[in-house]
Amino acid sequence: MTPFEFLLPYSLDEALSLLDPEDPNVRPxxxxxxxxxxxxxxxxxxxxxxxxxxIGDQHARIARQADGSLRIGGMARLADIEAHPAVREGWPMLAHALRGVANPRVRAVATIGGNLSHADPHMDMPPVMAALDATVVISGPQGVREVPAATLCTGxxxxxxxxxxxxxxxxVPPQAGPGAYLKLTTRAAHDWPALGLAVVLGLQGERVTHARIFTGAATDCPTPLRNAQTILEQRGxxxxxxxxxxxxxxxxxxxxADSHGSAAYKRQLLRVALPRAVQIALNRNRSHA
Known part of the structure; x- marks a missing residue:
């Protein structure tokens, strides 16, 4: 293994100062x-x-805000997010999706900021956060900026x-309605998915006021399925x-296509997954009514 520096800063500002915008071999x-x-x-x-x-415990905090939104520090571990009472109560789709990420050992150390930054297209959190309409806060030497989770990944x-x-x-804003994340794998349930599908529905009685549907794993980055959303909003x-x-x-x-299946195989998975994910979301909504 080639020797490298391993640095341990004690603040966010110090950590940012140690990164190099020109060197891809300097990594947080x-x-x-x-x-x-x-x-x-x-x-x-x-x-x-x-x-x-x-860099500080404040960057790992998880808390519901006065406006009903959820704030999650970038250093919050996946296991801590899944187990947090506020998440389980107000964002059940997120809590449920996190249970299927990798395995307990990984969830105990992996952070949400690192998970999203890595942008592996097979990861579960990018489409889930996109469907939940989350905002990602990014800090750098030029200050702080915010981007929608739906546009975080570019490829x-x-x-x-x-x-x-x-x-x-x-x-993360209040969950707008019933939601579900369906993860279809070719091997064990905790494996990388061949297809991930995140669905959140806004309902007014039997009418769909709005829908957010994102696919992952089968695409290079989380992709909104806008035509499908429009059909549900217009026709029920x-x-x-x-x-x-x-x-x-x-x-x-x-x-x-990738090692988890051909494009034709994934088309069939999506054909089956969308109605199933919607039905799971509706069933969960009825069980909590």
Whole structure:
């Protein structure tokens, strides 16, 4: 292994000062799960790793705000988010989705900021946060900026986060209605998904006032299925409409083949997954009514 620096700053400002906007081999480390896998695979040979473990507990806080929104520090561990009472009560879709991420050992150390920054298209949190209409807070030497979670990822392992910036917070509005994240894997349930589908529905009686549907894993980055959303908003939730929405999703989604399946296979998964995810969301909504 090539020697590298491992630095342990004690503040966010210090951590940011140690990053290099020009050097892709200088990396921040949150939980370290993705970085270690990349190093073992030989795709990352860092010259410097900047640990974020000591930058302050305030960056790992999870709290419901007075306006009903949820704030999650970028250093919050996935297991802590899933177990938090406010998340389980107000954002059940998020809590449920987190239970299927990797395994308990990974969730105990992986951070939400690192998870989103890594932008592996097979990860579960990017489409979930996009469907929940979350906002990502990014800090850097030029100050703080906010971007919608839906536009955070720009391509395969690519985001709008610059090399000298860090995701420091997520702001999640109140869950607008029933939601579900459906993760379809080719092997064990905790494995990388061949297709991930996140659905959030705004309901007024039997009418869909708005829908947010994002696919992941089968696309290079979380992708909104706008035609399917429009069909649900205009025509409701009957079985024929759900099938029509699924066909629209298959037609519009830029599905890609990988080791988890061909594009044709993933089209069939999406065709099955959309009606199923909507039904799961509705069933959960009835069980809590």
């Amino acid at each position: 480390v949150g939980g370290g799960t993705a970085v270690m896998l990349m190093m073992k695979a030989g795709v990352l040979r860092p010259t410097r790793l900047v640990s974020l473990q000591r 395969y392992y690519e985001t709008v986060v610059r090399r000298d910036e860090l995701i420091t917070e997520l702001r 939730l009957s079985a024929p409409v759900l099938r029509e929405a699924a066909e629209a999703a298959v037609a519009e989604a830029p599905l890609v």
